[in-house]
Amino acid sequence: MLSRRLVLQAGLATVAAPALVRAQPGLSGTITLMSYAGIFQDNYTKAVIEPFQQAHPGVKVNYVPGGTSAQMVGSARAQKADPQVDVTIMDVTTSSIGNSEGLFEKLTPAEFPVLNELLPEARAAGGDYGPAVTFDHLVLVYDATLQPPLAKLADLWRPDLKGLLAVSAPPNIQGLALTAMVEKMEGGDHRKSIDAAIRKLKALAPSVNTFEPNPDGYSLILNGVVKVATGWNARSQLYADQTSGKIATLLPPEGSVFQINTINLTTGSKNRAVAAAFVNHALSQPAQKAFTERMFYAPTNGKAQIDPKAIARTAAAPESRSRMIDLDWNEVIKVRDQWNNRWRREVVTAR
Structure with missing residues (x-):
């Protein structure tokens, strides 16, 4: 169960100023992110994808609406021999199927240092594979x-x-x-x-x-x-x-x-360097803060400093947590x- 740490580590003590986005040279190319359509897509694009692209001017992230989580893992399975999607965000009960079928990669802290900032429950959700990106x-x-x-x-x-x-x-x-x-x-x-x-x-x-x-x-x-x-x-x-x-x-x-969405790196991604950089970004403190404050998903990064008014409307709120x-x-x-x-x-x- 998500523990008391979800509140205590969600950054209620202070509200950090928005991170400054600075262009970073080196990465280039296009990746495809598949996840939920509608308001999730609209708000995730504004809060997470656009800042990533601003930081990496040579990178383009195509967002593909994937339907339900079951439909997304079905798409990943159909593309296994020739992946068209680099990163997916889907429900943990379905991403686990992709993990067992070798559709998604294992992630290590050596390559993804942001894993060390995540709440223990977020790391545990995906095991050695993609961790929780929202609660x-x-x-x-x-x-x-x-x-x-x-x-x-x-x-x-x-x-x-x-x-x-x-x-x-x-x-x-x-x-x-x-x-x-x-x-x-x-x-x-x-x-x-x-x-x-x-x-x-x-x-x-x-x-x-x-x-x-x-x-x-x-x-x-x-x-x-x-x-x-x-x-x-x-x-x-x-x-x-x-x-x-x-x-x-x-x-x-x-x-x-609680419901958990995991972020998953596709095995055989055709632009793995950019895909890995995006996963690191999506789990980072600035991205987690921005999306929580925009759409009220509870953060999985324990060091993210979230506006208390936003936290109060999420799964991390004490009243919510006490009823889980x-x-x-x-x-x-x-x-x-x-x-x-x-x-x-x-x-x-x-x-």
Whole structure:
């Protein structure tokens, strides 16, 4: 579980001035980064990619939207013999598949000294491979006009919400996270069994409008298709700002779980020097600070000095951290297929 260090090492004591970007000669060429589309792409480009390109005028970073993490690892697998992508950012439960298949490289502190600045949990997430580049947590997102407003996870079963829910089912990691949350709500422990969660989720199925929100639950709420959706805190915070509060966010008192995105260097990258430099940059203090303050993902670099107001809206906030369920994604990966199959057979079919 992400520990107290996530707060204490996130730089709450001081707010560092923005790092000055200075052009650095030597690197040149083009690399391709594949990750999430939409607001993640827009904000990551502004906060991380553009400063990197300013520091290296001879470098161009092409951002390719990769769809879901499962689609991204599928693309990497299809390109294994002739990689077209140099760096990927995806969910840890999926990047682990790429690691096991040799799609991504192992990273060493000798070549990537920034690894020594990362929180222990960030290093552990990817093992010897790409570490965590962002932390987040699952929330319930809902129409701010909903009355009464959501107050707890159990409110998903309210009769007035029948047909008005968007729930991302596995293999989407949101579904895996929700499984652990519901199991805890029902008094169980996901490490021993998910029977209670599956029974409860089966009872929820008739209230679900879609188990595959397209393009996402936030958009379905804004378009009036549903009233409540599962979502990620960072995105919900940004959507709330962009829509003047039309979207509200609930961190369930019953508990939530951390989500981890890793940054991965493709095996056989055609411009490895630039790709490696970008990975170092993405994990650096300035890049982590800039992205956290722009999009409210919690930083993984323990030395990054983050504005306390931004930290308060992230997974590193004390209130958020205190509600986190002790979930080890490396252990969930081992039972992921079992959970996926139970959702398909018992939950989705009950809709």
